[in-house]
Amino acid sequence: MTTMTEASVREFKMPDVGEGLTEAEILKWYVQPGDTVTDGQVVCEVETAKAAVELPIPYDGVVRALHFPEGTTVDVGMSIIAVDVTGGAGDAPVAEVPAQAAAQTQATPEPMPEAPVAEAPKAQAAKSVGSGRQPVLVGYGVAVSSTKRRPRKGTEIAVPRVPDTVQAELNGHGGGPAVKERPLAKPPVRKLAKDLGVDLATVVPSGPDGVITREDVHAAAAPAAPAAPAAPAAPEAETVPQVPQATATASAAVSVPAYDTARETRVPVKGVRKATAAAMVGSAFTAPHVTEFVTIDVTRTLKLVEELKQDKDMQGLRVNPLLLIAKALLVALKRNPEINASWDEAAQEIVVKHYVNLGIAAATPRGLLVPNIKDAHAKTLPQLAESLGELVSTAREGRTSPAAMQGGTVTITNVGVFGVDTGTPILNPGESAILAIGAIKLQPWVHKGKVKPRQVTTLALSFDHRLVDGELGSRVLADVAAILEQPKKLITWG
Structure with a gap:
């Protein structure tokens, strides 16, 4: 399969459309793979914590991939759309993006080209600094950072933590000291842990993709309860909302029933x-x-x-x-x-x-x-x-x-x-x-x-x-x- 050169494909990144915003939800795509776009054309509408905003593309070309489906919350700085700036209608699509990407984005977001799991954070940081991040909108510059992207909702690919021993070898230290990964938690949760005197490295995360929640911190700060056998996982766990671990472990002998969808509606608090x-x-x-x-x-x-x-x-x-x-x-x-x-x-x-x-x-x-x-x-x-x-x-x-x-x-x-x-x-x-x-x-x-x-x-x-x-x-x-x-x-x- 012929692939396009890296220079011919531009990645349009989620900009900070406010002051200090960290994420935005994609409300609607106005283009699909194969569409031609021009500099300044609006390609999607996103909702931040402050308002709904339309995003214009900053260059001409042909859309090759939409990295996230509508309804996905994306971190600022992450690529959301790939555009072939050569604009050739006969060019082959990027190898990682199938021709039917437009239909697939409605169910499962197409994964973006990423560094392999085995790549060390230090190497990733060096690559990021070397290439630099580009401003994606007039008036919205973005600084070089090593912000960790949030795994997209709907994907089934789980990225495990790299063991300390493997991490040390990847960093070129051989048998030297291992580089310990920082626990995943949002700033308010980190402050709570600091106030309660809880070391986040000792907290077992229950949030999506290993993120530590407030409940996890409170559970770690609570006095240790007598050990009790863990309740068996309910077979319908995949069809009911996830129950925070802090709630489930508070009374290990009592199973948490699923809520009745005919009598209750749960609306995510966001935006x-x-x-x-x-x-x-x-x-x-x-x-x-x-x-x-x-x-x-x-x-x-x-x-x-x-x-x-x-x-x-x-x-x-x-x-x-x-x-x-x-x-x-x-x-x-x-x-x-x-x-x-x-x-x-x-x-x-x-x-x-x-x-x-x-x-x-x-x-x-x-x-x-x-x-x-x-x-x-x-x-x-x-x-x-x-x-x-x-x-x-x-x-x-x-x-x-x-x-x-x-x-x-x-x-x-x-x-x-x-x-x-x-x-x-x-x-x-x-x-x-x-x-x-x-x-x-x-x-x-x-x-x-x-x-x-x-x-x-x-x-x-x-x-x-x-x-x-x-x-x-x-x-x-x-x-x-x-x-x-x-x-x-x-x-x-x-």
């Missing part, structure tokens, strides 16, 4: 939902939250919304109560700039921002996203309306970029769209305040000495009590409330 969960836990247990509430009459604000919809300067723009609430918050921040800040734990400083990147919490099928409007404080009302419309539309379509969710300073969350009166919102990490808007309802209200039906809502402001005291938080919430009750203050205060 945006995983990142959101970690961020909310970190925020809730790092920043001391305080939430204050105020119920107000917003009848005049709603009347102004209707008037603005007829204004020629606002034609074609999204005009709704959220627009005026956002403007009211921006005016309140201008009057009380100390709340537009963040806490720098490392430097033990309060960082006051002289700009407002206004975040808008948006519920999407992939989870909660908080993109922000850059320099919202400097925008006119029509400009703010245009930015809000673009932000909401992009978020609902799942096209929010990672850059749009970075650098926020304060956030608005509208729980009223779900008919909820109010809530205690959790701060977006790195910010000191978040304003929740409740449902606007027609209620009896004392207006000019008489009880009348008025449009009423409740606002809730959560803030970081390390840098925002009760007085400052109350002033900001009171200012927002005053503007929404008397919208003319947008002129007198703005």
Whole structure:
């Protein structure tokens, strides 16, 4: 079989499409082996911990192989697609990639050409440094590293650990000291092991492909239990979800039943939902939250919304109560700039921002996203309306970029769209305040000495009590409330 020269095949690697992301899930391939691609053409869509992103190919050629099927989570820096840059339609495919690769990727990912198992880590590192890693997208350079690739889901090829004695011989030491392989574990697990005083080298891994889990560390840190005969493996183990070893060994005499798929559905926590969960836990247990509430009459604000919809300067723009609430918050921040800040734990400083990147919490099928409007404080009302419309539309379509969710300073969350009166919102990490808007309802209200039906809502402001005291938080919430009750203050205060 004729094969193509290594120089004619380019490997497109998974880029870091955010800041410090380590992996991404392939959502959809737009090309298949045999397709012709051009520089800048989008070849796939991936989901990171922050957003869904389309990846363009950086060169011309013919697709020879897709290394991972849709739904696979891939480490940053790993090759995901091979392209023959000679572009010859009659060229033979790469020997490692069968012609029917497109059909096979739906079941089992085609393995990438890799170094043999017997190759020593030192040799691999030398090869990596010698060849260097290439930037795969404009603006996203990648550094030389020895990051260990995660074995792909669905493959049946198990790569065993190299024995220490063999490793020593491969390194050219003969009978010299063996090079001990570092246990596989994620950074949070390593920190947990350090806090509990557990040596990871002594922990028996139960995760996929020998990865040590949190349960493994807790099991190793627990007092040793009397030895008991291990329970026999259930014959249907291949058809039920894997049970962590820490759970199985906690009571060796009791078998763990499989869950009923007709009564339960298990959804893997990954991507945006995983990142959101970690961020909310970190925020809730790092920043001391305080939430204050105020119920107000917003009848005049709603009347102004209707008037603005007829204004020629606002034609074609999204005009709704959220627009005026956002403007009211921006005016309140201008009057009380100390709340537009963040806490720098490392430097033990309060960082006051002289700009407002206004975040808008948006519920999407992939989870909660908080993109922000850059320099919202400097925008006119029509400009703010245009930015809000673009932000909401992009978020609902799942096209929010990672850059749009970075650098926020304060956030608005509208729980009223779900008919909820109010809530205690959790701060977006790195910010000191978040304003929740409740449902606007027609209620009896004392207006000019008489009880009348008025449009009423409740606002809730959560803030970081390390840098925002009760007085400052109350002033900001009171200012927002005053503007929404008397919208003319947008002129007198703005």
